Amino acid sequence: MSSVRVRFAPSPTGLLHIGGARTALFNWLYARHTGGTFVLRIEDTDAARNTPEAVAIIFAGLKWLGLDWNEGPMGDGTTVGDKGPYFQSQRRDIYARYVQKLLSEGKAYEFEGAVKFKIPKTPITVDDKICGQIHFDRTMDPDLVIQRKDGSPVFHLVNVVDDLEMGITDVIRGEDHLSNTPKHLALFEAFGVQPPRYAHIPLILNPNGSKMSKRDEGASIGEYMAKGYTPAAVRNYLCLLGWSPKDNREVIDIKEVIEKFDLPQINRSNARFDINKLYWLNGEYFSKATLEEVEPLAIEVLQRANVLPADFDRAYFRAALGIVKEKIKLAGDLPEWMDYFFKEDFAFDPAAVTKVFTPAGLENLAKLRERLATLTAFDSATLEQNFKELAALTSQKVGPFIHPARLATSGKSVGPSLYHLLEVLGKDRTLARMQRALDQYK
RNA sequence: GACCCCAUGGAGUAGCGGUUAGCUCACCACCCUUUCACGGUGGUUGCACGGGUUCGAAUCCCGUUGGGGUCGCCA
Numbered sequence: 001m002s003s004v005r006v007r008f009a010p011s012p013t014g015l016l017h018i019g020g021a022r023t024a025l026f027n028w029l030y031a032r033h034t035g036g037t038f039v040l041r042i043e044d045t046d047a048a049r050n051t052p053e054a055v056a057i058i059f060a061g062l063k064w065l066g067l068d069w070n071e072g073p074m075g076d077g078t079t080v081g082d083k084g085p086y087f088q089s090q091r092r093d094i095y096a097r098y099v100q101k102l103l104s105e106g107k108a109y110e111f112e113g114a115v116k117f118k119i120p121k122t123p124i125t126v127d128d129k130i131c132g133q134i135h136f137d138r139t140m141d142p143d144l145v146i147q148r149k150d151g152s153p154v155f156h157l158v159n160v161v162d163d164l165e166m167g168i169t170d171v172i173r174g175e176d177h178l179s180n181t182p183k184h185l186a187l188f189e190a191f192g193v194q195p196p197r198y199a200h201i202p203l204i205l206n207p208n209g210s211k212m213s214k215r216d217e218g219a220s221i222g223e224y225m226a227k228g229y230t231p232a233a234v235r236n237y238l239c240l241l242g243w244s245p246k247d248n249r250e251v252i253d254i255k256e257v258i259e260k261f262d263l264p265q266i267n268r269s270n271a272r273f274d275i276n277k278l279y280w281l282n283g284e285y286f287s288k289a290t291l292e293e294v295e296p297l298a299i300e301v302l303q304r305a306n307v308l309p310a311d312f313d314r315a316y317f318r319a320a321l322g323i324v325k326e327k328i329k330l331a332g333d334l335p336e337w338m339d340y341f342f343k344e345d346f347a348f349d350p351a352a353v354t355k356v357f358t359p360a361g362l363e364n365l366a367k368l369r370e371r372l373a374t375l376t377a378f379d380s381a382t383l384e385q386n387f388k389e390l391a392a393l394t395s396q397k398v399g400p401f402i403h404p405a406r407l408a409t410s411g412k413s414v415g416p417s418l419y420h421l422l423e424v425l426g427k428d429r430t431l432a433r434m435q436r437a438l439d440q441y442k
Numbered sequence: 443g444a445c446c447c448c449a450u451g452g453a454g455u456a457g458c459g460g461u462u463a464g465c466u467c468a469c470c471a472c473c474c475u476u477u478c479a480c481g482g483u484g485g486u487u488g489c490a491c492g493g494g495u496u497c498g499a500a501u502c503c504c505g506u507u508g509g510g511g512u513c514g515c516c517a
Contacts, residue, residue: 131448148515174508178511203511209509250454272454278481348490414479415478
């Protein structure tokens with residue numbers, strides 16, 4: 001294991017922000033690339049936010065993305081690492097000690113009950129691994145409150161003390177912290193230690209270019225979990241925001257990303273979040289996955305949507321999933337693509353009814369039903385043959401039979417390959433559904 | 443407002459002094475097809491602007507504009 005030690009230090013806000021997840025990802029990638037250590041630390045100094053549920057959401061999100069950490073609370077109640085505690089709320093005495101040290105050395109002073117750190121009024125340069133050398137004037141910077149009137153330590157202090165105590169060598173964090181870095185550098189200097197290296201990564205913006213806050217659509221990893229996204233796809237997409245393999249590929253295996261990932265080549269400009277591209281990318285992963293791989297997630301999604309009954313027919317379900325899977329990009333789209341497989345009283349799409357269940361369309365449907373009723377085999381090849389024969393017999397193209405058949409048996413105008421659909425539904429269901437449509441509209 | 447960062451089509455990016463400015467998503471057209479989708483082919487859209495430097499700038503420098511961030515006893 002190399003000497004590199006990086007950390008992800010989220011605050012339990014009740015969700016794992018997409019930007020935070022990306023920061024975690026980049027830290028994780030760097031740790032894995034260098035063979036270093038990835039530390040998870042919970043910045044819960046704000047007591048109001050410190051709930052077990054909020055912390056659990058962070059664990060769940062990181063695990064879902066496959067970002068494992070080497071040190072910190074593991075999420076199951078256990079803790080790994082000898083630099084703990086890894087919850088800031090449990091490190092009060094450590095912070096107090098550091099504040100005391102600054103106080104006794106005259107580097108901080110009391111101010112109306114709070115404690116302020118004296119910011120050196122001298123220019124300083126931040127040497128950032130992504131942004132390069134950044135100069136800050138500091139001569140007009142006000143002193144920094146490091147401990148509140150109520151005795152609690154402030155973010156900048158705890159952040160620096162923890163990085164110091166935990167031996168963090170590289171701080172990879174959002175660019176929103178770049179302007180805070182001179183303060184942190186001053187604190188490290190006051191403590192008489194070498195500061196870590198810094199790497200500030202660009203932010204993720206909303207599609208309209210505004211800052212993505214936690215209330216914005218799509219800001220929470222939990223949303224993607226709930227919508228049935230594939231974690232590898234989300235992770236892949238996040239890799240592409242600010243980083244690139246530089247060879248025109250989009251779908252890239254995480255192992256290869258680890259191999260190629262490094263800090264200097266990270267982009268310096270903010271990136272907008274494009275749900276469209278994520279959706280496409282998810283489709284790439286979804287269609288490559290086998291039926292077996294997709295099945296558990298599909299069942300979960302469908303049962304949560306009340307589409308799949310508790311006691312479903314496994315073989316029938318798998319057959320249905322098989323023909324639908326080829327058509328969609330996202331597991332979350334499954335409910336609206338599969339609801340009609342499991343109920344007979346589905347509604348017929350009104351727009352499609354107007355267009356397809358015309359007198360001629362219904363006439364064709366009736367003829368079709370009559371013919372299908374005589375079949376003994378009901379496989380897709382036989383069905384296709386019969387559709388075509390009937391079309392030829394009536395001097396029509398096959399479309400005028402296909403469309404009414406689809407609408408009658410699924411209620412929709414779009415769906416999986418029709419012949420396969422009918423095969424999966426089986427003869428009895430197919431005929432019954434066609435009869436229902438005829439009874440209702442003819 | 444001050445300070446900091448950024449700037450290639452609608453979005454993500456490749457490019458790192460000489461390219462017909464490449465790729466992906468999205469969009470449009472055509473082909474294929476039972477619809478949708480997939481796939482295939484083609485297409486619209488770009489170096490923010492103005493000055494320099496140079497024989498030559500998307501690439502280097504300065505300015506302007508635009509966007510983002512920081513300036514809390516939030517993290």
